[in-house]
Amino acid sequence: MAATATFNEKVVSVTFSDRFKSHYNHIWLRDNCHCKQCYHDVTKQRLLDTFKIPTDIQPSSVEVDHVSSFLKVVWNNDEHLSTFSLSWLKANAYNPLPPGNEDEDDDVDYGSYSPWNKKGLRYFTPEVEYDDVISTTDGVKDWVNKTSAYGFCFVQNVPVDPIKTKELIERITFIKPTHYGGFWDFTADMSKNDTAYSNIEIPLHTDGTYWSEAPGYQSFHLLKHNGTGGTTSLSDGFNVAYTLKLLNPKYFELLSTVPVDFHCAGEEDVFIQPVVSRPIIIVDEQNKDKVVQIRWNNSDRSVLKIPKSFYQMNSTAMNVDFVETFYKAISAFRELLHDDEQEMFYQLRPGQLLLFDNWRVLHSRTSFTGERRMCGAYYSKDDFISRYKTLNNKREDLVAEL
Ligand SMILES: C[N+](C)(C)CCCC[C@H](N)C(=O)O
Ligand SMILES: O=C(O)CCC(=O)C(=O)O
Known part of the structure; x- marks a missing residue:
């Protein structure tokens, strides 16, 4: 089964290829954007100002890229594109925790x-x-x-x-x-x-x-x-x-x-x-x-x-x-x-x-x-x-x- 993603008002829900499904709050995803603008690639430090993220931020679209195994999220406030590898998302899943990691x-x-x-x-x-x-x-x-x-x-x-x-x-x-x-x-x-x-x-x-x-x-x-x-x-x-x-x-x-x-x-x-x-x-x-x-x-x-x-x-x-x-x-x-x-x-x-x-x-x-x-x-x-x-x-x- 290929991974899929959907979203509602509060969360993006990702179903992984092994059917494990986890939910990610929008602000959490936006805060953890690892693009070069939001995250220093060399120092591994956050560059993004967390406190400028609108608390009611929402995606305008979410999509799983099956070639790269990345989740792509475009945000509604400024059309910023965040990408997250599926393996990173699974490793950091919190709601629920990945199986075996409870x-x-x-x-x-x-x-x-x-x-x-x-x-x-x-x-x-x-x-x-x-x-x-x-x-x-x-x-x-x-x-x-x-x-x-x-x-x-x-x-x-x-x-x-x-x-x-x-x-x-x-x-x-x-x-x-x-x-x-x-x-x-x-x-x-x-x-x-x-x-x-x-x-x-x-x-x-x-x-x-x-x-x-x-x-x-x-x-x-x-x-x-x-x-x-x-x-x-x-x-x-x-x-x-x-x-x-x-x-x-x-x-x-x-x-x-x-x-x-x-x-x-x-x-x-x-x-x-x-x-x-x-x-x-x-x-x-x-x-x-x-x-x-x-x-x-x-x-x-x-x-x-x-x-x-x-x-x-x-x-x-x-x-x-x-x-x-x-x-x-x-x-x-x-x-x-x-x-x-x-x-x-x-x-x-x-x-x-x-x-x-x-x-x-x-x-x-x-x-x-x-x-x-x-x-x-x-x-x-x-x-x-x-x-x-x-x-x-x-x-x-x-x-x-x-
Ligand atoms: C190791 N060195 C000789 C430097 C100090 C030993 C200190 C022993 C001390 N009563 C304590 O518990 O810290
Ligand atoms: O002198 C020793 O053998 C150990 C001394 C000691 O216990 C210590 O320095 O914490």
């Missing part, structure tokens, strides 16, 4: 998530070789894809040199600067008044819980250690959150809805708290079954206040209950993170860089003796995902559906 979830596609616990990683370590990454784009792609899937990946046989390490990190994308610096190179000298710059134990945590947007990724390269301890552990926070949801849905609900503050205030001229408080387990607003970020650092957690939307003005007992349940919930979460079946221990060595997803995988370090020097950097989430997408797709396919 949950709208495939939009944020940056790699298949492979949950892990200790069993899953018993015979397998996500890793790549320095030489491959430094000299080939396929090597970078392999590194990015493994990091996306497992939430962490080692690079083996890295020169034990901070300059070469920075170069390696920058193979993926830009370094995200913070008050710790861009590329950091640190020892236990308390230069930043944070426990990371001491030799005491740091339990499983994500970094930057106190920023409005925590760093998406973090890398570590141990340059030197002449002493004992300083063991790293990793735990898949997404796997733990989903496990908590199964074992205790009430705690999951609490941790994914109660906003919790964290702070960074060790230095003279630093005082950071997020603009908007957010929960410890952040779920996708459109799909509450999907965990998108873990914010957890018990050392940096601020004083608990009952958020307004949870506070019971007329019930002291309910407020008592709230605090009691909150402490039980974080305790259950912490227990699962450190569970024997879940937490993986690694003794980092010079020559080995660890990159991990700081929104998903929590890290820890045991206390240590001796001199220990570590370098590394942060990336923002969006820069990494952009690199993932451009490495794994053809640019023309990515921009085709914009």
Whole structure:
């Protein structure tokens, strides 16, 4: 069956060759005109002034060109011609959504998530070789894809040199600067008044819980250690959150809805708290079954206040209950993170860089003796995902559906 199009006062209705039929509001179609006059072909930005479109705009004609597979619409106010490819129309159909796309979830596609616990990683370590990454784009792609899937990946046989390490990190994308610096190179000298710059134990945590947007990724390269301890552990926070949801849905609900503050205030001229408080387990607003970020650092957690939307003005007992349940919930979460079946221990060595997803995988370090020097950097989430997408797709396919 060939595609057809009709229109009424409100919508253009397109029936595709597979009989799928969708309706498009006139103003929506006019606003999304991708002709050279309305849309910058190179920058992929809108040139059209949306607010000059008459709100009651209508087509004077619609027609499907079967040779080019385009819908042609001529508008009644100025005879402007808009053309839309049928594949673009189908990909962007919203009323109804195309078959198989009803949950709208495939939009944020940056790699298949492979949950892990200790069993899953018993015979397998996500890793790549320095030489491959430094000299080939396929090597970078392999590194990015493994990091996306497992939430962490080692690079083996890295020169034990901070300059070469920075170069390696920058193979993926830009370094995200913070008050710790861009590329950091640190020892236990308390230069930043944070426990990371001491030799005491740091339990499983994500970094930057106190920023409005925590760093998406973090890398570590141990340059030197002449002493004992300083063991790293990793735990898949997404796997733990989903496990908590199964074992205790009430705690999951609490941790994914109660906003919790964290702070960074060790230095003279630093005082950071997020603009908007957010929960410890952040779920996708459109799909509450999907965990998108873990914010957890018990050392940096601020004083608990009952958020307004949870506070019971007329019930002291309910407020008592709230605090009691909150402490039980974080305790259950912490227990699962450190569970024997879940937490993986690694003794980092010079020559080995660890990159991990700081929104998903929590890290820890045991206390240590001796001199220990570590370098590394942060990336923002969006820069990494952009690199993932451009490495794994053809640019023309990515921009085709914009
Ligand atoms: C990684 N680097 C050493 C630069 C900073 C570490 C900061 C750790 C901190 N308590 C936090 O959660 O942010
Ligand atoms: O020193 C380490 O091994 C890690 C320190 C740490 O947890 C951090 O910098 O966030």
